[in-house]
Amino acid sequence: MGGMTGERRLGRPRSEGTRTAILTAALEELESGGYAALTIDGIARRAGCGKQTIYRWWPSKADVVLEALLERAETTIEIPDEGSLSDDLLAFLTATFRQRGQRPTLVGLMAQALLDPVFATAFKEKFLFRRRAALRVVLERAAARGELAEGADLELLMDVVYGVLWYRLLLDHAPLDEPAAERLAALIVRATR
Structure with missing residues (x-):
């Protein structure tokens, strides 16, 4: 765990693709099921990443959606x-x-x-x-x-x-x-x- 912060700083630019996939997945999940049915699980599944990855960057599903909207x-x-x-x-x-x-x-x-x-x-x-x-x-x-x-x-x-x-x-x-x-x-x- 000790090296996590360093890795995260380095990992962020490298995983721009993952970030984009997550934001796209969030919007697609919204389109198909609406906000109430939206889950971090569903976003992770659609984006092909782990839930932890999402939680590392965003505190809640609302924050993911807000960023997706702003982008x-x-x-x-x-x-x-x-x-x-x-x-x-x-x-x-x-x-x-x-x-x-x-x-x-x-x-x-x-x-x-x-x-x-x-x-x-x-x-x-x-x-x-x-x-x-x-x-x-x-x-x-x-x-x-x-x-x-x-x-x-x-x-x-x-x-x-x-x-x-x-x-x-x-x-x-x-x-x-x-x-x-x-x-x-x-x-x-x-x-x-």
């Missing part, structure tokens, strides 16, 4: 600069709502965050707050162009946007599609005038 190309946040708040918001919300295919994953991570305060911190900082920061850039640019009413409450506006997103993700009672993005963008623009 996925479509999670990169494009910050549009179309020249007006309505165009920027529409581009931002359309791109954000396109991630509705990740609904089972996102709902599972939110459920985990509600149960696990340590994971909640990671989820907020690495995922939720990064998205919020991107939307803040859109709103601050609009403010700099003079498009927002004096004293507009940016925090509340961001809560409205992500409130709608998460409410619809969690309840699945109404669509997250392009028309929804258009209506929400229009609502925010009206609220800022």
